[in-house]
Amino acid sequence: MAEQYVATDKRTGLEVAVTGEFPPHHDDRIRIARTCTLFTRLLATILSNSSESDRREQFVAIETQLELAEALIRGDLTEVQTLLQQTMERLGMGPEQLDEVARRILKEFGEDGPPDLGNLGDLRPDPPPPPPLDDIDIDLPPHGHSDKDDETPLDDRL
Numbered sequence: 001m002a003e004q005y006v007a008t009d010k011r012t013g014l015e016v017a018v019t020g021e022f023p024p025h026h027d028d029r030i031r032i033a034r035t036c037t038l039f040t041r042l043l044a045t046i047l048s049n050s051s052e053s054d055r056r057e058q059f060v061a062i063e064t065q066l067e068l069a070e071a072l073i074r075g076d077l078t079e080v081q082t083l084l085q086q087t088m089e090r091l092g093m094g095p096e097q098l099d100e101v102a103r104r105i106l107k108e109f110g111e112d113g114p115p116d117l118g119n120l121g122d123l124r125p126d127p128p129p130p131p132p133l134d135d136i137d138i139d140l141p142p143h144g145h146s147d148k149d150d151e152t153p154l155d156d157r158l
Contacts, residue, residue: 007037009044016040060090 004019018036022029046058064087071079088098 005033005036007033007040009040012044012048014040014044014047016043 002019003022004017005022006015006017008015016036016039018032022032042062046055046062049055049058064083068080068083068087071077071083085098088101093101
């Protein structure tokens with residue numbers, strides 16, 4: 001059965017709902033709720049900008065960053081390279097400037113380039129505890145995690 005996270009920005013009243021089948025583990029559910037909350041705050045901040053042109057630029061920037069994050073998580077380095085190149089071009093960096101950046105990187109790391117990092121998804125340090133998000137209300141589905149030692153509902157632990 002589908003579950004739903006609903007986050008509401010207190011400043012603007014903007015509400016974002018995410019519906020789907022979510023993993024039962026407590027930490028996964030916390031990350032889903034936090035991501036939904038941050039996305040809601042981000043959209044509310046952009047939408048509160050009175051300048052249409054600024055809003056459009058902000059949406060394009062965020063869309064690109066989300067695409068980049070998704071490609072990094074999937075480990076699609078070709079798409080990461082393409083997205084970074086497009087971003088640099090939008091910032092006014094043409095092929096000559098990008099070539100200069102590449103030369104500097106090669107000079108710094110040598111002809112072999114930086115060390116192979118493998119799948120970037122494997123580089124997951126333990127996240128720091130999240131700061132409070134006092135300007136967002138979030139409704140969480142009932143907990144469904146299987147931690148036998150902790151019977152506190154997810155709603156009460158946030």
